Amino acid sequence: MIIIKNTFKFKLSKIAVVLLGGLWLSACSEPKTVSTSNDTPLDNVATSTLKNVDSLPHYLQRNIQDEVFYFVMPDRFNNSDMTNDQGSKTDPISAGGFDKTDKGMYHGGDIQGLQAKLPYIKKMGVSAIWLTPIMRNQAIQGDSSGYHGYWILDFNEIDPHLGSNEDLKRFIDAAHKENIKVFFDIITNHTADVIKYVECHGEDGLQYLMKENDGCLYKSLAQVAAGDAYQPIIPKGQESLKSPAWLNDKKYYHNQGDTTYEGENSIYGDFSGLDDIDTDSPEVVRGMIDIFKNVISEFKPDGFRIDTVKHVNMAFWAEFAPALVNHAQEVGIPEFFMFGEVYSGDSEELSSFTTEGKMQSVLDFSMQFALQDTLIKQQGTDKLVELFERDHYYNDSDSNANQLLNFTGNHDMGRFAGMLKDSDLNYSEAAIIQRTLLAHAMVYFLRGVPIVYYGDEQGFVGDGGDKGARQDMMPSLVDSYNDDDLLANTKTTADDNFDENHLFYKTFAKYADVYYQYPALRFGEQKTLYAQDTPGVFAISRTLKDSDTMVVVFNTAKTAQPIELDLALSGAQKVYPASKSDEVNPNTLSVPALSFAIYKIK
Template identity: 45%
Template sequence: MSRAPSRRRGPAVVAAAVLAVAAVPPPALADHTAPPARVTLMGSLQSELGCATDWDEACTATDLAPVAGSSTAFEGVFEVPAGSYAHKVRLDGSWEQAYGLGDDDAPLVLEAPAALRVRYDHATHAVTVAPAQAQPGLVRADRDLARSSLREDLTRERFYFVMADRFENGSPANDDGGYGGDRLVSGLDPTAKGFYHGGDLKGIIDRLDYIEGLGTTAIWLTPSFKNRPVQGAGENTSAGYHGYWITDFTQIDPHLGTNAELEQLVDQAHARGMKVFFDIITNHTADVIQYAEGTQAYVPKGTEPYRDAAGNPFDDREVAGSADFPALDAATSFPYTPVFAQPGDATVKVPAWLNDPALYHNRGNAAFDGGESDLYGDFSGLDDLFTERPEVVAGMKDVYRTWVDFGIDGFRIDTVKHVGTEFWQDFAPAIEEHAAAGGNDDFFSFGEVYDADPAKLSRYTTEAGLQATLDFGFQARAQAFGTGRSATGLRDLFAQDDLYTDADSNAYSLPTFLGNHDMGRIGRFLAEGGAGGEELLARDRMVHALMYLTRGQPVVYYGDEQGFTGDGGDQDARQDMFGSRVASYNDDDLIGTDATTEASNFDDQHPMYRWIAELSALRERHPALADGAQVHRYASDGPGVYAFSRIDDRDDVEHLVAVNNAEQAQEVTLDTASDRAKFKGLWPAGTADVRATASGEVTVTVPPLSAVVWRAGSPIKRSTAAPVPTFTTGATVGGRAEVGVDVPGDGLNQVTVAARPVGTTAWTVLGTDDNAPYRVFHDVSGLPQGSLLEYRAVVKDHSGNLAAAGTSATVGPAPAVVAPPTDGGGPVVQPGAVSVPGSLNSEIGCPGDWQPDCEQAQMALDPETQRWSLTVDLPAGTYEFKVAVARSWAENYGAGGVRDGANIALVAPGGPVTFTYDHATHRVEAATG
């Protein structure tokens, strides 16, 4: 039973507080009344607390008592059984003054019985519910929770990504794949960039010395299975040289060689200490199925649902991967009727189960717009597998278990975001477990999720269960940095690494790259930024240094070590390493050489080849540069220096790295964790030594378009006690909730965060973070609102000392804005004015909405925090807003801190809202309560 809502609106802190701490706390409400004589906890839990009934207006057993020393606070402690409840706090027996979730009842969900402290503050009308007993400081059980940041998956590989058809022709006998001389049958035409050129596995075997000499530890092959040789019509005709049009998942494409030659390649690579990775596909096969209706426009499920064999509509998401998935009829279950253009097409796929047209989505082409069709639509006409069907899941696991048994060391998985999460949650661990059962505990899979947003990429390593994803976020920021953009882009990227942190993975495993066979080459991107000649070579070297010295596992796209550039992406970025006959390749202006692709390009004296080999050797000699903790130190607000430390917790020796993308030398002062230590100039040769001050600062000069590495001459000084952490998490967690922990000082710490439902005893580790800001992201979207949780943080410092802290929070709405905090940077010039224009302006006294020059919308700068803030009282409702600089729209920031970005949504429960803005990061927040 729910009583009448209050007509007075108060801030429901328990349900609407944003996780980040507001720069300025909200003031007391201007309209608050005198302190009440009686405060009563009302709700559906009263009968459990000694009252005759629920919502019992006469019961005094749930009255809250005044808190000693406070004129506004009231609280009570209650033993509450497990269950789901609704509650409010009522003042002086009047429903005119009752506070819950805004005007509504506040939910409370307990998984187990618990003693709870209910507190009401009349100054803010905030109601909070928390465990009656605060968590203690460090206890013996915390030693079991204290973890080290994960390095269990591969973190030290150096990949060479090679397209076999374009690398080296080791056997001309297989050039036409045994299909004969007709280019439209065999797909062979070395003069056409969209056809087979003759490269093969034998060619890779013949060039293993070259690949190894680059410092490669893992060779990643484009898909190598048997493909449909030619697809398309007219000017859209092209060949399957790239490997993404598979018809037979059990044998190597005859254009590339044989299964025996693959075995030879794997054996010889392993003998040299190099791994071999396969590029695999589970989303689609070759384009074999046609639609009888003669059209390919996507048909949404809302327009035409799937139907079982009996004609009943059903939602495949509800039965995805389960034995409850119904039988289907290819003739009646789909919006399109699948047919075969040629009789032979009906049996062309291997294994044979792939020939069943009911195992495909049959909905038309994907729109690539982020909607439903991206999961269910055909990828440019390719047959899209019904990966929700358990037969497809089982079949794909069987296919790829076979290749694991072949000795392959890992998979790069294509088109991951076009397959549902449920598939990956089954497929990924099954493959990993099969490899481990066969003796390969290091088997490693990483997915291609073509998106530069870490919030989206990380979903596939946390929720979907993949070990890693290709780091498209790094590629975007590294490209921008390489062309002279602000160093803060890199700072902001790495600050979001915590999104990847969970109990079994983190960002240190992410393969990083600068360009690829789809988007194009880094050389072209840098040239399009305006660089040429020696400057282009310098920038190419600089971004490769950045990739090799930052966290993650660097991937070199074949040919980049020879200065390849290209005219664009896709076919224009797939040049031949052996002598090419493609005119549009041969007119490319290569970086660092006068050579062209018309001649063979395996020059181990090319400046980029030598540079990458040197970086590989540096990374090999100093493992901290591969997977040591990466700690942010400095980022110029514009072209200039990005600096960071790399520290291996096995020896606690700090490596300091600074990369300068400006065309002038830069002098910067950097913090370190190594007080008074001498930092030896480690790389490149001739780098001067520097010494840290008593406070750990060093002043260094970084040459233009270059990278420099220093190494401390001694480990970080041992500590006698770990710093005591405090939680920065607010009273409410929602959605993919940021659980933040503040750790005093600048030391090297590893912070493990765990969670449990209030009333239970077993902690679940959420993850371990090894650099500030310390935090994990806890996905509570599947928990009922009102669920009460406890969090525990255990700090392990570099000397092994421990400290701990705890807090609690209630599951509520997701925060209005999810934006990663960053940890300072270079000099920031604050603007003269910052405002909050939006649909809320008329509610705060402006003449109209969306007015950046309105006086009431102007923020104030806190001189200590250097953050802007504005607190206003808003009626309950849904609003949109942005932040504008200098009272105009010329410079404005929206969702995600993006300039000219999307409007930011805000759901206000009624009461004070505090807006904050950090001009260093363009981070925007709105905290209610």
């Protein structure tokens, strides 16, 4: 590992020389041009000619490290059945909340709409679709709706705004016929807000007596042990809203007031009133395992993303996660896979859930933060070295850092393009485009499994996190969405945004094409070849036994980076981008600004 301060000229290891010299045939003094495997400019290659999920093993036998994920919020994607826009026709608690002009309400997207767009998703090179929660929600809480899916009442049926259980099964069958996996987003930490506290909401549970505190103040374990506890109450007529029935019993909840997301209350407190499940209870552990065993048996998903993992006690995960994987394997899903949301940039904390907690993987927030450091804050590429030097924390008998899930942004923190737009560095649109594409390239080609957040492939930007990053792909009526200047085209979110000719869509399809062609880019052991403490070059190798070694070099600087070579070797073939040859003068190479290249070394 070499880190050079205040200079862009450096000497590299043997493998890096092969990378940066390209197809250097001999130690000659004349300038050489690196040959490419394809002289056709990549921008002119039709996405239909690129490798996609059809090139991969059958979905039932496919390893998680083969996947390219597409993370989608069904309500904001595509509306194929307008008859379900208002939700349930028989159950008022899950009805209503539809208002396409309000970013906090249902917008009409549904499972049938998602199924209709499977060709669009597949052509982009996606092999796995991750859905935000789809089980039946409480339609309205406060001034917002359950369009996002995180206010679950019934774990046995799909939310009627999205369709029926049979619609979901048809969608999964259709995806599987295209060799595409389907992952559900699940929740064990909480249910919808039904339980109230007499001290906060009155004897009937229908008042709000603590407005000055903006919630029911958390009561600690010590307070509860000393007898200072809230008196939980379920308002009249709401005693049987949840399913399965045991979830209606107040004794299966912590009932300690609202969390501040710090200390013990991050485990035992309610999220803005959402009923926090007592996952310390052996009965609850068994009950939650049974709930999701039934989900697996009925719908046959290929895996779960698990919400709010760090807000549930570790012992729960150590029992829950293996039980569900074992059950899935018993019912014929041998590669069933689960990854958790642990909102932390600390690799040691993240890895504790894959080792001690026995979860197969987690979303790699630490990598997302490193992408912010290097591509938004313009810190050195040594920030990536710091990240990858901590990968050993993930090593155990059944997992490693190659199985982490990489992403640039999401429905909570916002889009990477939006973070660039909001930066104090006042990036131009051209710079935002370059940096967003480079961030996605790192997600695809650094260790881990890539995720694309829906809309990123159409240049969506957004006004921040949460509701601000949950735009409609179908034509939107939300003013704060439609005033966005989308990247790399002239559209807004008021238009239909399923453009297969969009620069980002086509680029992600090409990333997937390369990703699928070379197993070392999915399974290879990663080694850092070069980094620096200023913006500039970050180079890695990916090595897999009995396979080609791949080398990827990124340049995060705003200018081309001259590289000094110390010897000439042969055997490197540039595989991306194939349209631009490297002009190599004796012992030097210029790496273009905010770009990357991939080389195959025999």
